[in-house]
Structures are given as structure tokens and as C-alpha cells.
Amino acid sequence: MTEAPLTPPVAGLLPAGLIDLLPPEAEREAALVEALMAGFAAHGYERLKPPLLEFEESLLAGTGAAVAEQTFRLMDPVSQRMMGLRADTTPQVARIAATRLRGEPRPLRLCYAGQVLRVKGTQIAPQRQLPQVGIELIGPEAPAADAEVAVVTAEALARAGVRAISLDISLPTMAGVLLTEAGATSAALAPRLSEAAARSLIEALRLGIDRKDPVAVREMAARLAPLAVDLGAMLPRLLEAAGPADSALLALAGLPLPPAARAIAENAAQVIAAIRARAPDLVITLDPLEFRGFHYHVGVAFTVFGPGATGELARGGRYLAQNEEPATGMSLYPDAVQRAAPAPPPRPRVFLPLGSPAAAAATLRAGGCATVAALTAIDTPLTLRCTHTLRDGRAVPLSEEG
Secondary structure, X not given: OOOOOOOOOOOOOOOOOOOOOOOOHHHHHHHHHHHHHHHHHOOOOEEOOOOOEEEHHHHOOHHHHHHHHHOEEEEOOOOOOEEEEOOOOHHHHHHHHHOOOOOOOOOEEEEEEEEEEOOOOOXXXXXXXXXXXXXXXXXXXXXXXXXXXXXXXXXXXXXXOOOOOEEEEEOOOHHHHHHHHHOOOHHHHOOOOOHHXXXXXXXXXXXXXXXXXXXXXXXXXXXXXXXXXXXHHHHHHHHHHOEEHHHHHHHHHOOOOOHHHHHHHHHHHHHHHHHHHHOOOOEEEEXXXXXXXXXXXXXXXXXXXXXXXXXXXXXXXXXXXXXXXXXXXXXXXXXXXXXXXXXXXXXXXEEEXXXXXXXXXXXXXXXOOEEEEOOOOOOOOOOOOOOEEEEXXXXXXXXXXX
């Protein structure tokens, strides 16, 4: 039997989740990234540039373990060691802080801009290669540090043209702390439940929390009872508390939280107060039981949403860098920010006929125009996609050309 010939590859076909960014979107994205970075620099954040690839053991150490499943791996032909292609820049900044910058005084204020590549996209965001910019504040553990990251992010977004944002604060450790304090762990339940049964019930309880389902939460908590904390009563009230920060904090204050959970709530109140002191008009919401996202946050976590239906613009929060050093940061996604920001006016493209004076062209460029010189007699303003032409030393719109 004759084998069917292989289908030839389609020229220009790219892997799923990867795209070419064409003019003018590529230029707009680059300008937006620089606007964000300028906002960070204005607050003393210094730019660094980690490599795109690192040896696997260093890239996936510490917080990098949270993105291990999203990391592309390949063999380095020089060292014959496995390397990873970054899926998130935060672990790289943590490595640099612990090694190259370990002797620098704290706090370290660092910022970055670059591309990340992930094994999978999502149904909502199928792209696998993403631009990412961000800030990391390494050293201090004070609520003022978390507040600074949130406020600097808001100001950078405003510089990029996005002002009507909202900051959602979550407490990703709250659910786990409550379950531990209540004795809802496999070890604590061992005398009366098998390990498999306990694990199944706890996972079902966590799923109910994740889905914001008070009925499922009450049912699972009842099946785990008796517990040291009445989770069937407390968890639904915490789910209902999610909303504007002031009302959520009031609800938390009225709950009989165990000591470790109370400390989490009080820290959140201090962070929110510090943010309000610097940005009183920023819209803030609080969700005490949200724990999605990268699972390395150990304090408050942030999600920044744009106006209307523009979606998530940034995500961050408190984590432990290498050597258990306190850190907090925020990663912004320029592709999402670009959707939320108003489109800038297009730069005028001025056609320079053959023999145009160089001084006139330089004056136009100094005034913000792009000049496009004819190279042959067949070049025209239309073929070079120009909006203006140079005539008598000035840029004349094509619509005024006779």
C-alpha cells in the first residue's frame, strides 16, 4: 500500500496561542509598556532584565514552583542541563534579589518588562505568549509596602490612560487557616474518618468555597462536624461579606474569628487604611475567601480590574522571596491594559518627495511626525500609507492635495 504524502506545512502558520503583533498595535503596545515603566521609575523602582531562559532548578525554585506546570522545558545543548522558559517573571526577580543583589540595602524596589510563555492558555485568554510588566518591593513586611505596590500600580495605569479602575483585595490564606484552626485536616479527623474520606470531604468543602456556594459549604461542614470552629455558620457569612471594602471589614470585625484568622483580617484592614491614605478615591473591594491564582501568596493578594468589561489588568500581592525574604509585588498585562486604555491619536505620516530638504524633514520629526522618504520616482503618499505630504516646508494633509 502506498503511503499518503505528508501535508505540506502552511506558510506563516503559527502554533496555537501565538500571534504576530502587527503595526500599529505593536507600536502602541511598546508605548504603553514604556508609559507604565515610567510610572514605576517615578516612584524609585529600578529596571532589571532577567534572561528569557534559566536552568530549571533555579527558575522553578521558591515561588517558581507555582508555575512549574505552565513552564516550557528544553535541553541546553551547551551544558546538557534542562532549562525552563519563564512563565512568570516574579520568581526571577526573587532569584536576583537573593543572589546578585543580596548585599544591597533593603527595601529593594525593582521593575521589569518582557515576554512570558506558558504551556496553555485559557478559554477566555487563549494566548500563550504574553507581555508582562511589573514591580517588586523586597524586604519590608509592613502593610505600607503592600499599599505602595497597589498605589504605584494605579498611578502607572493612570499615566497609561486607564483611570477608572477597581482594586479587589483577597485573603488567600484565610480559608486554609480557618480549616486548620477548626481541625478540618486529614490528621485531625483521623480518629473518626479514614484519610481518603477526610481528604474527599475537605476537597469538597474547598470547592464549595471556591464556587461561592454557601449551601455546599454548610453541607460539607456538617459532615465534618463536630469541629473546633463552627465552619457551617462562619464560612457562609464570610462568603456573604465579599464586596465593598468598608462593609467587608465591618462583617469581619463582627465574626468570632480564631486568633490566626483575626490576624489576617486585621492586616487586611491596615493595608486598606494605608491605601486609602495615599489614594482616597480608589475603588476597593474585599473578598475574604478568594484563593485563586498563583498559589504562593502569603498575605493580601490584589487583582486590578479595568473600567466596564475590560477585565483583569493586573495581579499581585504578598509572597516570600528566596530565603524566606518578605516581598510584595504586582504583575500587569499590557495586552489587557491596551484594551482598557483610550487609543492614542495616530502619528502623522508625512511623505517626503525626492529631493526634499533635510532640515524641513528634521523639523517635522521634532514636532512628532513620522517622515517617510520616497526612494524612487514611483513612490507615492498612498503606496507608503502617508497621511500628509511635505509641501513648501510644511505637512499638508492629503485631503487638501489637489
